[in-house]
Amino acid sequence: MVDVSLWKAPVAASPVHASVTLPGSKSITNRALILAALASGPSTITGALRSRDTDLMIDALRALGARIDGDAGATTLRVAPGDLGSATVDCGLAGTVMRFLPPLAALSNGAVAFDGDEQARTRPLNTILDALRGLGVDIDGDGLPFTVNGHGQVSGGVVTIDASGSSQFVSGLLLSAARFDLGVTVRHEGRSVPSMPHIDMTVEMLREAGVRVQTPGDGGDADTWRVFPGPVDAVDWVIEPDLSNATPFLAAAAVTGGSVGVPLWPARTTQPGDAIRGILTDMGADVSLADSTLTVRGPRSLRGIDVDLHDIGELTPTVAALAALADGPSTLRGIAHLRGHETDRLAALRTEINNLGGAVTETDDGLRIEPRPLHGGAWHSYADHRMATAGAILGLVVPGVEIEDIGTTAKTLPGFEALWETMLKPSSAEQIGAPS
Numbered sequence: 001m002v003d004v005s006l007w008k009a010p011v012a013a014s015p016v017h018a019s020v021t022l023p024g025s026k027s028i029t030n031r032a033l034i035l036a037a038l039a040s041g042p043s044t045i046t047g048a049l050r051s052r053d054t055d056l057m058i059d060a061l062r063a064l065g066a067r068i069d070g071d072a073g074a075t076t077l078r079v080a081p082g083d084l085g086s087a088t089v090d091c092g093l094a095g096t097v098m099r100f101l102p103p104l105a106a107l108s109n110g111a112v113a114f115d116g117d118e119q120a121r122t123r124p125l126n127t128i129l130d131a132l133r134g135l136g137v138d139i140d141g142d143g144l145p146f147t148v149n150g151h152g153q154v155s156g157g158v159v160t161i162d163a164s165g166s167s168q169f170v171s172g173l174l175l176s177a178a179r180f181d182l183g184v185t186v187r188h189e190g191r192s193v194p195s196m197p198h199i200d201m202t203v204e205m206l207r208e209a210g211v212r213v214q215t216p217g218d219g220g221d222a223d224t225w226r227v228f229p230g231p232v233d234a235v236d237w238v239i240e241p242d243l244s245n246a247t248p249f250l251a252a253a254a255v256t257g258g259s260v261g262v263p264l265w266p267a268r269t270t271q272p273g274d275a276i277r278g279i280l281t282d283m284g285a286d287v288s289l290a291d292s293t294l295t296v297r298g299p300r301s302l303r304g305i306d307v308d309l310h311d312i313g314e315l316t317p318t319v320a321a322l323a324a325l326a327d328g329p330s331t332l333r334g335i336a337h338l339r340g341h342e343t344d345r346l347a348a349l350r351t352e353i354n355n356l357g358g359a360v361t362e363t364d365d366g367l368r369i370e371p372r373p374l375h376g377g378a379w380h381s382y383a384d385h386r387m388a389t390a391g392a393i394l395g396l397v398v399p400g401v402e403i404e405d406i407g408t409t410a411k412t413l414p415g416f417e418a419l420w421e422t423m424l425k426p427s428s429a430e431q432i433g434a435p436s
């Protein structure tokens, strides 16, 4: 149920100067959990994110038969694979749970019943269920709720899908495919696949677990990914900080003319959040990476931007908030698929920024944002963690922004309000820590 209480977004009385340490990446944590549950021995996961999306994944894998040691909130997890059996899975509103788990559930010996939040029922899902049917899996239903009737084995083989709605359809099939009799060859046909770095993340993590993968980039056909059958090795995973969750904090420096540093920024990563460096630079901020800390120094005023976010759609709410505060117009393109995210993010951003006096129009594949003086008002978050954090960015410089259901940030960043409020304290340049 949506919490309709309002959180008064704090205004930055002066430029923000802070160091903010972020917890682990949602996307890497949930992939590591899946691979650990399919592995041939016990794995450890260090620096795991504990949030609604990752706890739903942990609960589901435990219900399916994996043993996961680590109390509520523990960021070091020991995962021992077990025999997979009947289970009930709550997907919440998590794309990674609803799309990564059905292929794994197909390997179980028993019926695995999936459901989730009411709002999750409208997220695109049938592509992966149809793909699994094409690979020999018995499934009742075409969307939430649905049941995967596992028979302990999946034939696998070649399947053609339209993954233009979500990269998670491809990632989900690839993650479990080494355990299918024939592995899998996924061919995409349709408009281009979004969020390609997330598929690269999947491929990289599979290879780290000793799985043989062929991609379009290494001799395979265009838009085709192949996972060969074989064991999944146990790995001691170390999770990078969540760079998408870092973006609102970096934006705080950009919109207040301050400076924010994020330690433990990886030198090389498949996380889309890394692209915030180029975006903030193009908007006029000074961005530097030294001694593993990414530091953003805000300009006197931000420039508008014309940017294709097709590969990095997750960053759209942050970029839209930045653009609404820039001194010239912006165009965000390549993100039609955001209409199937936690909420229709294009409609939500247009509506909420315009409610504060903005001038945002929706295009076929994105947003056009004209700068306007903004005023305070209620900001609806639509159970979308990134809508809530986008409102917080605006609230730093627009007095009177009140955010509905700030607790929805717990989807990927529990404790967001405390981290945000601490960032605004004068002493916070010293260190703001993630929970350990």
Ligand SMILES: O=C(O)C1=C[C@@H](OP(=O)(O)O)[C@@H](O)[C@H](O)C1
Pocket (backbone or CB within 6 Å): 026, 027, 028, 095, 096, 165, 166, 167, 168, 171, 194, 195, 198, 199, 313, 314, 337
């Ligand atoms: O694989 C992943 O971990 C994700 C892939 C992307 O999904 P889409 O391809 O549906 O945009 C991204 O937006 C989501 O937050 C996480």
Ligand SMILES: C=C(OP(=O)(O)O)C(=O)O
Pocket (backbone or CB within 6 Å): 093, 094, 095, 096, 314, 341, 342, 386, 412
């Ligand atoms: C789209 C997102 O999440 P999900 O994994 O639920 O698709 C997101 O975190 O921006």
